[in-house]
Amino acid sequence: MATTGESNEENSTGKIVARDDGYVLEDVPHFLDYIPNAKTYRNPLQDNPAYAVVKQYFVDSDDTVAQKVVVHKDSPRGIHFRRAGPSQRVYFESDDVHACIVTCGGLCPGLNTVIREIVCGLCHMYGVKRVVGIDGGYRGFYSRNTIPLNPKVVNNIHKRGGTIIGTSRGGHDTKKIVDCIQDRGINQVYIIGGDGTQKGAAVIFEEIRRRGLKVAVAGIPKTIDNDIPVIDKSFGFDSAVEEAQRAINAAHVEAESTENGIGLVKLMGRYSGFIAMYATLASRDVDCCLIPESPFYLEGKGGLFEYIEKRLKENGHMVIVIAEGAGQELLPGSLKSTDQRDASGNNLLQDVGIWLSQKIKDHFSKQKKIGQQKMAICLKYIDPTYMIRAIPSNASDNVYCTLLAQSAVHGAMAGHTGFTVASVNGRHAYIPFHCITEKQNKVVITDRMWARLLSSTHQPSFLTPRV
Ligand SMILES: Nc1ncnc2c1ncn2[C@@H]1O[C@H](COP(=O)(O)OP(=O)(O)O)[C@@H](O)[C@H]1O
Ligand SMILES: O=P(O)(O)OC[C@H]1O[C@](O)(COP(=O)(O)O)[C@@H](O)[C@@H]1O
Numbered sequence: 001m002a003t004t005g006e007s008n009e010e011n012s013t014g015k016i017v018a019r020d021d022g023y024v025l026e027d028v029p030h031f032l033d034y035i036p037n038a039k040t041y042r043n044p045l046q047d048n049p050a051y052a053v054v055k056q057y058f059v060d061s062d063d064t065v066a067q068k069v070v071v072h073k074d075s076p077r078g079i080h081f082r083r084a085g086p087s088q089r090v091y092f093e094s095d096d097v098h099a100c101i102v103t104c105g106g107l108c109p110g111l112n113t114v115i116r117e118i119v120c121g122l123c124h125m126y127g128v129k130r131v132v133g134i135d136g137g138y139r140g141f142y143s144r145n146t147i148p149l150n151p152k153v154v155n156n157i158h159k160r161g162g163t164i165i166g167t168s169r170g171g172h173d174t175k176k177i178v179d180c181i182q183d184r185g186i187n188q189v190y191i192i193g194g195d196g197t198q199k200g201a202a203v204i205f206e207e208i209r210r211r212g213l214k215v216a217v218a219g220i221p222k223t224i225d226n227d228i229p230v231i232d233k234s235f236g237f238d239s240a241v242e243e244a245q246r247a248i249n250a251a252h253v254e255a256e257s258t259e260n261g262i263g264l265v266k267l268m269g270r271y272s273g274f275i276a277m278y279a280t281l282a283s284r285d286v287d288c289c290l291i292p293e294s295p296f297y298l299e300g301k302g303g304l305f306e307y308i309e310k311r312l313k314e315n316g317h318m319v320i321v322i323a324e325g326a327g328q329e330l331l332p333g334s335l336k337s338t339d340q341r342d343a344s345g346n347n348l349l350q351d352v353g354i355w356l357s358q359k360i361k362d363h364f365s366k367q368k369k370i371g372q373q374k375m376a377i378c379l380k381y382i383d384p385t386y387m388i389r390a391i392p393s394n395a396s397d398n399v400y401c402t403l404l405a406q407s408a409v410h411g412a413m414a415g416h417t418g419f420t421v422a423s424v425n426g427r428h429a430y431i432p433f434h435c436i437t438e439k440q441n442k443v444v445i446t447d448r449m450w451a452r453l454l455s456s457t458h459q460p461s462f463l464t465p466r467v
């Protein structure tokens, strides 16, 4: 019930509590919103020897996490999310839970760890006995048999890359998926995937609510590109950046071992250049980082060719990192594929790395023809694209995956639904789907982080007008 100066609003996009002092809670749905007589039970964790001794283990239902921690002293308190964690009361009896896990979209380090920890969290913390994997992404709901999962089956999977239950793009048929959930008697659905997957999870939740089913839908965001907004970062992102170092090191070794050596590395990043930016900042051997958010040009003053020449003259070698989505607008019409899409509807990009390699080679061989002194270059192109996402997660991502999985399990057991779980300013929170699917997280090139990168590589900003 709203207290004085507080308004509660529930609409198609969410449950919002707004107070006069500017405090806003973007709350997540709960069974009680549409099943008013839903039964509750004592949380079995209260009797668990590992947790019973921990003071304040259970979250207070009024605990919230602020979206912004840097605020002006006069600004309103801003948007908050419900704090994740176990509740004193749960909405499922352990024996009644029938959970399923599905992984969708591209691979990301840590998928298996999240699967493992959902299974172990449900079984060890809540005594759940029935957990299944959906085989091969959304379409597996209606076209494949389920995969039985238990702590023994998942015991070692976190040491492997990929996802033991398979993944896919496309194949999201809401009606068929919810029919399957209903027919199989599944009442907790854990959905691991990126922006597309979370949009899919949102419509599955809406259909479940429309049918009045007591089925919790919990999302765990996965994106190697780190393009999901609000959340601190996706699990697996750090592991991918770490693996990218191996490719950059190789490019650097090759480049510095020959005269005018250029090492060119292409990294993932369809619309967001976070992997390229962080891999560059971590490496310190990179002289130029090109990302989708920062348009660049090749010829003329302030262009890439001028910078390459300068860098080779100064240093004898250089390393360039390019995100796959960078410079797509420069590719000639024949290479552009604006209307080609994958099964999920994502734009299929052409290989900007191969294009740029050829452009650089052509530029330096052309110099001779127009009478300038030729600068013979030796360019090595490295494309580690799939290698950086097919690895197991590193130690810190493993811990992050564990906490995310546990938070998701606590949320579903507590009767929350239609939420995604993530770290926001270092604290775990339940976030309504619409908050993370409405826009994409991108590198802001007027922010400090990009400035740090420019000052580390000394590359041109490409903002100066071409002459
Ligand atoms: N707007 C949408 N509504 C429903 N399902 C979607 C939507 N966008 C994508 N999906 C489904 O989500 C799954 C994963 O999407 P995709 O874009 O391939 O990967 P990611 O989730 O990693 O972004 C696919 O099965 C796709 O059909
Ligand atoms: O070849 P695939 O499997 O479609 O994957 C390529 C794409 O996957 C990505 O890693 C992003 O995947 P998601 O959308 O699943 O997060 C992009 O960087 C890349 O363009």
Ligand SMILES: [Mg+2]
Pocket: 105, 194, 195, 196
């Ligand atoms: Mg995506």
